Amino acid sequence: MDPHAQFCPNLACRARGKVGADNIRIHCRADQRYYCTVCHQRFTATAGTPLHGLHTSTEVVVQVVTLLAYGCPLQAIVAAFGLDARTVARWQQRAGDHCQQVHERLVLGTPQDLGQVQADELRVRRQRGIVWLASAIAVPTRLWLGGAVRQRRDTDLVTALAQQIRACALCRPLLVVFDGFVAYVAAFQASFRSPLPTGQRGRPPWVAWPDMALGQVVKHTVQRRVTGVERRVVQGTPDLVERLLAATQGGGVLNTAYIERLNGTFRASFAPLVRRSRATARLTETLTAGMYLVGCVYNFCRSHDSLAVELVLPHGRRWLQRTPAIAAGLTDHGWSVRELLSFKLAPPPSQPPKRRGRPAKASAAARSLFAEPPR
Numbered sequence: 001m002d003p004h005a006q007f008c009p010n011l012a013c014r015a016r017g018k019v020g021a022d023n024i025r026i027h028c029r030a031d032q033r034y035y036c037t038v039c040h041q042r043f044t045a046t047a048g049t050p051l052h053g054l055h056t057s058t059e060v061v062v063q064v065v066t067l068l069a070y071g072c073p074l075q076a077i078v079a080a081f082g083l084d085a086r087t088v089a090r091w092q093q094r095a096g097d098h099c100q101q102v103h104e105r106l107v108l109g110t111p112q113d114l115g116q117v118q119a120d121e122l123r124v125r126r127q128r129g130i131v132w133l134a135s136a137i138a139v140p141t142r143l144w145l146g147g148a149v150r151q152r153r154d155t156d157l158v159t160a161l162a163q164q165i166r167a168c169a170l171c172r173p174l175l176v177v178f179d180g181f182v183a184y185v186a187a188f189q190a191s192f193r194s195p196l197p198t199g200q201r202g203r204p205p206w207v208a209w210p211d212m213a214l215g216q217v218v219k220h221t222v223q224r225r226v227t228g229v230e231r232r233v234v235q236g237t238p239d240l241v242e243r244l245l246a247a248t249q250g251g252g253v254l255n256t257a258y259i260e261r262l263n264g265t266f267r268a269s270f271a272p273l274v275r276r277s278r279a280t281a282r283l284t285e286t287l288t289a290g291m292y293l294v295g296c297v298y299n300f301c302r303s304h305d306s307l308a309v310e311l312v313l314p315h316g317r318r319w320l321q322r323t324p325a326i327a328a329g330l331t332d333h334g335w336s337v338r339e340l341l342s343f344k345l346a347p348p349p350s351q352p353p354k355r356r357g358r359p360a361k362a363s364a365a366a367r368s369l370f371a372e373p374p375r
Helices: 058-069 074-081 085-107 155-167 183-191 238-249 257-269 284-300 337-342 361-369
Strands: 024-028 033-036 042-044 116-126 129-138 143-150 174-178 193-195 206-208 212-222 225-235 304-313 316-322
Touching: 058 074, 058 085, 058 284, 058 337, 074 085, 085 143, 085 284, 085 337, 116 155, 116 238, 116 257, 116 284, 129 155, 129 257, 129 284, 143 155, 143 284, 155 183, 174 238, 183 193, 183 212, 183 225, 212 238, 257 284, 284 337
Parallel strands: 116 174, 174 212
Antiparallel strands: 024 033, 033 042, 116 129, 129 143, 193 206, 212 225, 304 316
C-alpha cells in the first residue's frame, strides 16, 4: 500500500484529487483502507472504481468482465460461474460506465494529430426495435475515437459522433472518410470550426478548419451485392487528399476498410451486436455500456499486429507489440482488464467559493482615498 499514490475521493474535501499532498495515511492494511487528514474520511483502495463495494472476489469479477469484453454471451457466463443474470448485467453496466469516464478523460481529453479518420454506423437489433451505433477510428494509430447510440439514423447520430472526433483532434491537416449518408457532410462541416478573435466586442465569427478534406465512398448494390464503388472528394483538393492518404495509410484510394474492420471486431466482441443472436439487448444503456467496455479494451488492452515495431537486437530481431493507446501516446504499456477496471479518475481540484455581496470595509476605504473630491 502506497499512500503517496492515493488521493481523497471525497468531493467535499479541500484536498480532493491531489496526489502527493501528504494528506493520506494508511488506516488498515488488512482491508486496504486509507485515511484523509484534511476531511477525516476513510476510504478503500477500490473507491471510485467498478470493483468497489462488491461482495464477490475481484478475480471473479475481472474474469467475468473480460469474457464480456471478448464476446462471451451473458447466458454462457451465468451457466459457467453459477451467477445471477442480473448480477452479471449490473457488473457490465458498472464496467461500461467506468470505461466511458476513462475514455472521456484520456482519449477525448488528449487532443492529437489524427491524420485520417473513418466513420461508419451499425444497425443493431434490440428487443424493442432497431437502434444505430456510429463509431470512428483514427487510421494511423487504429485508435477508437468514440461512438454514439441513437434510435434513428439521422443528423443527431452523426453530429454526436462528429463532436467526439472534434474533441480529440488538433487543428492539423485532417481527412475524414465516410459512406454515402448525406448527413455526414453538414455535421462535420458544422463541428470542425473554431472562433476567430477579431479584437472587437461581440461574438467572434467561426471559421472552418484549414487543410481539412472530406471524402465519401458510395457503394452501389443490386440485390445486396456490390456492383460498383464511387469515391468523391466533398471538401478539399485532390492533392491534399493524396498527401494525407500517403502519410496515413501508405497511399491508395479513399476507402472505409479500417472502420469496417473495426465494426467486425465490435460485432465479435459484443454479443448483442451479432446480426442473428439470441443475446439481444433490451435497453439502449446496455448497448452504450457495452460499446465503451469493448472500445476501451480494444484501445488499452488488445495489441494490434499492424502496429508492431521491429527492434533490431545484436542477436536477432524482435517485434514489439503495441496497442492503439501506445501508438497514440496515451500510455507506455499494454493494460490488463484488471488495470483498466482499477484505474482511478481523480475528481477536479477544489475551488474556493466566489465572493459575493458588498466589498469589505477596507477595500471601500481604500477606494475612497483615490476618489475625486466633491466640487
